[in-house]
Amino acid sequence: xxxxxxxxxxxxxxxxxxxxxxxxxxxxxxxxxxxxxxxxxxxxxxxxxxxxxxxxxxxxxxxxxxxxxxxxxxxxxxxxxxxxxxxxxxxxxxxxxxxxxxxxxxxxxxxxxx
Amino acid sequence: xxxxxxxxxxxxxxxxxxxxxxxxxxxxxxxxxxxxxxxxxxxxxxxxxxxxxxxxxxxxxxxxxxxxxxxxxxxxxxxxxxxxxxxxxxxxxxxxxxxxxxxxxxxxxxxx
Numbered sequence: 001x002x003x004x005x006x007x008x009x010x011x012x013x014x015x016x017x018x019x020x021x022x023x024x025x026x027x028x029x030x031x032x033x034x035x036x037x038x039x040x041x042x043x044x045x046x047x048x049x050x051x052x053x054x055x056x057x058x059x060x061x062x063x064x065x066x067x068x069x070x071x072x073x074x075x076x077x078x079x080x081x082x083x084x085x086x087x088x089x090x091x092x093x094x095x096x097x098x099x100x101x102x103x104x105x106x107x108x109x110x111x112x113x114x
Numbered sequence: 115x116x117x118x119x120x121x122x123x124x125x126x127x128x129x130x131x132x133x134x135x136x137x138x139x140x141x142x143x144x145x146x147x148x149x150x151x152x153x154x155x156x157x158x159x160x161x162x163x164x165x166x167x168x169x170x171x172x173x174x175x176x177x178x179x180x181x182x183x184x185x186x187x188x189x190x191x192x193x194x195x196x197x198x199x200x201x202x203x204x205x206x207x208x209x210x211x212x213x214x215x216x217x218x219x220x221x222x223x224x225x226x
Contacts (some may be wrong), residue, residue, distance in 0.1 A: 042216030
């Protein structure tokens with residue numbers, strides 16, 4: 001167990017809907033990153049939050065957005081869902097954004113868009 | 115472009131043998147590398163990391179080797195056990211900003 005928890009574990013949405021995924025970081029970790037993992041692929045970086053501000057973004061459209069709260073927990077929001085958004089969404093927390101420190105992952109949220 | 119890739123998508127070994135999983139990276143500026151293990155239905159689990167000022171690091175039954183000259187990373191698992199069966203990913207830390215670039219993964223299958 002890494003101490004990083006995500007909810008829900010599974011979710012089914014219809015194309016065009018909006019979804020919010022949640023992540024609680026490991027105690028003491030102030031940096032949270034989100035990744036999308038398609039079936040059979042490695043995780044792809046979506047964005048990172050450090051002390052409530054976005055701090056780096058991958059090649060994802062603006063309909064992917066996020067928040068980080070004062071307790072360092074985080075949300076990933078996806079608007080106008082597309083079928084290709086079906087994937088495992090992973091949250092990772094680390095102690096500091098700029099240092100080479102371990103990133104610990106949650107178990108993920110499996111999103112299916114139909 | 116930036117890429118972290120694996121030479122072998124699947125690896126099958128006998129229980130008790132040693133396993134070697136390889137990874138090539140293309141970003142010479144990357145200075146931190148991590149190996150993750152991912153079991154079915156779970157998130158990636160940290161195994162071992164290495165910084166670019168090192169060429170070898172050992173953990174419990176695992177060793178990571180880094181060859182910066184040829185941009186190559188490997189994970190060695192000693193006395194492989196059935197519980198080691200999983201997909202293994204290497205990842206590089208890009209631009210010291212926390213963005214991890216993952217390879218496609220190698221599926222390790224351990225035969226009893």
